[in-house]
Amino acid sequence: MRDTVLVGESPAVGTGSGEDAAIxxxxxxxxxxxxxxxxxxxxxxxxxxxxxxxxxxxxxxxxxxxxxxxxxxxxxxxxxxxxxxxxxxxxxxxxxxxxxxxxxxxxxxxxxxxxxxxxxxxxxxxxxxxxxxxxxxxxxxxGRLTMIWPAQANGRVFSLMAGVGLDARVVERVDPRVKRLIGKGAYVAETLVQLATRPDHRYRVTLDDGEAQELASVIVAKGHFYGGRFICAPDARLTEPELHVCLFPRGGRLNALRYVWGVTAGRLSRFPDYRVVTARRVRIEGPAGDGLFADAVQGDGDVLARLPVEITLTGWRLPVLAG
Ligand SMILES: Nc1ncnc2c1ncn2[C@@H]1O[C@H](COP(=O)(O)OP(=O)(O)OP(=O)(O)O)[C@@H](O)[C@H]1O
Incomplete structure (x- = not known):
């Protein structure tokens, strides 16, 4: 596991090598x-x-x-x-x-x-x-293939990211009808609702064989884009066998608001408390069954699993026709 240097507003980048073949x-x-x-x-x-x-x-x-x-x-x-x-x-x-x-x-x-x-x-x-x-x-x-390396959360596969905390609650609660009507605005609206109403949850996160740490939210990234074109893990690549774990340690509404602003304004990298680290295995435990959707794990924008969750890379790569 190593710390990753952060660059908040890095430009769009490709997928790296990926050993291209063709069919x-x-x-x-x-x-x-x-x-x-x-x-x-x-x-x-x-x-x-x-x-x-x-x-x-x-x-x-x-x-x-x-x-x-x-x-x-x-x-x-x-x-x-x-x-x-x-x-x-x-x-x-x-x-x-x-x-x-x-x-x-x-x-x-x-x-x-x-x-x-x-x-x-x-x-x-x-x-x-x-x-x-x-x-x-x-x-x-x-027919040109790019080999991407997905990950899995309790056996459910994702290719982009998995999240626990605020973003998972937003994904779980967003109304598909509102999404159809106003598109991405539905996520903004639901984020505001969650910021106004959410109680302060804490999650225990263990990276590889390290010690458990308590955090307010976690995003495990395979790709570097998040929620559209925002960037949380600038060095994450679909083609690399590495999980980039974004750690949001501080709890409370004000900090949640600060993190949301940091993501959307491309300022996360300047926050002294925000870190991205790489890992091969992530275990997240936390509040379960409190009826407030705090135990949802979102993957690629849908609820994929419930806590506790074990996130690892898959043992296989997926060929993608990406031109
Ligand atoms: N025929 C269907 N009726 C209802 N839901 C469906 C149907 N087909 C797929 N789904 C589900 O609808 C959800 C949303 O679909 P999808 O992600 O393709 O579109 P979107 O929500 O408009 O896009 P995005 O994920 O980029 O926000 C997915 O979780 C998918 O499993």
């Missing part, structure tokens, strides 16, 4: 969340048309409810498809990655493709993908 893309399963990001159906049609113009056969399967995307990805047969494309937001992509975990664990990894259609599209940004249909299709059709 021949002929047949795709595209899993589409029709409720994601205000229903951007036109973008989906444009991407599919361009993929077909490349001679690629695309089977689109719309999800009907939460859980479908994971099930569809798990059921995908590598004999029938060359890759599975997630058309949706980070929540849908996360489900697809959890479905693809079964293939990767069995030693027959199916590559992931992405059509970003969500509210924040953090994974797409992390991979340097744009919202342009032509470029999305080219990234998928080109």
């Amino acid at each position: 021949d893309v002929r047949r795709l399963l595209m899993i589409h969340n029709p409720t994601a990001g205000g229903r951007r159906a036109r973008r989906l049609r444009a991407v599919v048309a361009r993929l077909e113009a490349h001679g690629i056969g695309v089977t689109v399967r719309p999800t009907g409810r939460r859980g479908d995307a994971e099930e569809f990805a798990r059921a995908a047969d590598p004999a029938d498809v060359d890759a599975v494309v997630a058309a949706g937001g980070d929540g849908t992509i996360n489900e697809v990655i959890n479905g693809l975990a079964a293939h990767a664990e069995a030693g027959r990894p199916l590559p992931l493709g992405i059509v970003p259609m969500g509210t924040a599209n953090v994974l797409a940004a992390e991979l340097g993908l744009t919202m342009d249909a032509e470029r999305i299709a080219t990234a998928i059709a080109g």
